[in-house]
Amino acid sequence: MTGNTTMKLILHVWRQQKRSTAADFKQDGRMVRYELDGVSPDMSFLEMLDVLNERLIRKGEEPIVFDHDCREGICGSCSLMIDGEPHGPQSGTTTCQLHMRSFRDGAEIWIEPWRAKAFPVVKDLMVDRSAFDRVVQAGAFISVNTGVSQDANAIPVPKADADRAFDAATCIGCGACVAACKNASAMLFVGAKVSHFLHLPQGRVERETRARNLVAAMDKEGFGNCTNQNECEAACPKEIPVRVIAEMNREFLRAKAVEEPPSKKRVGGDG
């Protein structure tokens, strides 16, 4: 535990009243400077913003809008570019798990929303990440209806495969990878989906359709291409490895090589 000392900070926060419209989204809002004292090093970054918000309300100013929910690094709600880094300076950490002890007293901190064409700003620091949901809807699933499955131990899965699937499945869908990428590419997120299912026997049945559909959906949403900068891996709070991107590329090429099925109807249930 840290002692009773408190910190004083200068914050520059992106304030934007209305949803982004212009392609040049930096026109829709502005940075506003706030001074904040009495910050405890034991506070999380979001608790620090809570304190600022309470003070703003008392002064009659509208509080800063930001997404958050679990506050323990698992729901993927929180975001924030902190001094130009998604989720701030600490690796493997979401903004809600970042503590003020990572900053020094008197620090000046710049706080902005994720910036990407596919993630329009909703208000202040909140963005619209529904593009991720639509990509998932295109095929990041195994087509199995409720109630038709066999015994869970019927198909053994080698531990190494299960672990590899798991490592990819830990993605929390926060979007930091997109925000970190100069091309606003979603390859790490989508690659994580592909990799998760690829390493499980249950997931391999639909590998071709999945690879095709996910890549098509990702392009349609306006995410950029991958030029191997690896910024995504460095920013990812769950440390999803870039190998998933290589896996996805391989799966996509493989799917292209395998002939398209006669009916282009997506493999799915009976809806």
Add this chain to the structure above:
Amino acid sequence: MKLDSKIPSGAIHEKWSNRKFELKLVNPANKRKYKVLVVGSGLAGASAAASLAELGYQVECFCFQDSPRRAHSIAAQGGINAAKNYRNDGDSVYRLFYDTVKGGDFRAREANVYRLAELSVNIIDQAVAQGVPFAREYGGLLDNRSFGGAQVSRTFYARGQTGQQLLLGAYAALSRQIGQRAVKMFPRTEMLDVVVVDGHAKGIVVRDLQTGEIRTHAADAVVLCTGGYGNVFYLSTNAKNCNVTATWRAHRRGAGFANPCYTQIHPTCIPVSGDHQSKLTLMSESLRNDGRVWVPLKKGDKRKAADIPDNERDYYLERKYPSFGNLAPRDIASRAAMTVCDEGRGIGDTGLGVYLDFRDSIQRLGKDAIAARYGNLFHMYAKITAEDPYSQPMRIFPAVHYTMGGLWVDYDLQSTIPGLFVCGEANFSDHGANRLGASALMQGLADGYFVIPYTIGGYLAGQKPGSVDGKRPEFAQAAANVAEMTKRLLGIKGKRTVDDFHRTLGKIMWSKCGMARSEKGLREAIAAIQALRGEFWQDVRVLGDGMTINQSLEKAGRVADFLEFGELMCRDALERRESCGGHFRDEWQDDGEARRDDQNFCHAAVWEHKGAPKDAVRHQEQLHFENVHLAVRSYK
């Protein structure tokens, strides 16, 4: 209020089959003519919405997060129970049933609990088929761990993030249906009322959180899967935005609220660090598989943990409950922690903490084995406290975690409003007065995947599809009420922030309706809450307008409901003049052990709304124990 539990006939193991056979079926070709609204996208909601759509119903699903994947279920850590008996250690459906009834301190309905145990095995099959990456052994088969209140290993897990992996499975199933246009998804949308037409739930009122638009949705039935109300305490392990609004507003429309005083205080959470604290973080119960709980034997011993020799440590759970030891159920472990802290033996700056120590298991199994089991939890702990749990014991303390109370439902999961079904933590059904670890995930998924798809058909078969349209005056009236409340909250323009009120309420609840309750304290709490509620409606400050995202406005509506609900909770606690499970009354105890009163309280208390919490009427559903015989719960 009529409480017909609709428990099917037959022996306990035949009841669910009997019920499934009795229920009327909806002809497959007719299913698409019925519309069902599912509010919530956690384990219960996502599984229900996906399964109902697979059957062919038209489904609309709602959540207030920006994506259905972010529902609070995502945060569950430790695991999910199932009576698979893969360990060959004596588990069975009957044993899981028995453990759950006993763990719930004989305050749950036997028939429901048996069905839950029966369905538990199907959940694991379903999840594996969806690609949920549960932990496996080297042979490629599924691994298990132990949880509190059980002497068998029946908990399936996915490192420390079982909730996220199970929810992603259900979310994937839901997403597949959304992609096929069988489910229409409404994220960032908050349900603010149920529309009741001719006594049946036929729709909801929602507010689009981005545009502020207030809309109604009409349907043939409504399913609430809106989670628990632990945040009435302000500080809890729940996600920040969890709230009671959906169930409370349904209650105001006529749905009975059962056992609101049953809340679970989890023994292993990270202690509060200061006034700025916005939520508490759980350290999964699974840690008690390998961690030993202790405090110094001597009062006020301020030495570092490592400097206290073994013979000056009190491993009090092992001492008091030798057969369950560190895996005593949550209510018992929490109270034991409180007792040692009350004795002045608590650790840390505040004296409100106990140690959870991994020294011995690290010596026995090695650091790597412990890291493989709990790595992400240790990591989380280190981040929050800046202490290394590999080299010094964790400091932990009890915190509000789960709510066993909820809307009353019959065996079909239907509330007292016909057509309004309730699944997951939002209902009161299966855990009685105390929930065993790893049983909430099981219940949410059993309800959503395997119960509601059958039972809702029984209701719908008796309804003409689309019989009520949104033009009925009840819809406009309900929407106008919601608009009026929004306007009122924005118009008060007082001085105190919403969080300020919420924190004050939380302190009242924690000190008087938390770990231990007394007649005097509860009466004081009721008066204090009433006064606070009055002040709220005079002095709350909600800035901005209702036309863009306004998080203070959202919170204000939720806190307004907590301020009513908290009073009902205290009244329920006051009227339950016994101690059972998570409800501990100072007046009813034997040396710190709960004293149940089966003569007078072997029932679920179900509250009927009559205009204000103080006027609510208490009804009873008598509970019958025909299989697991009423006995004093002992873990010694």
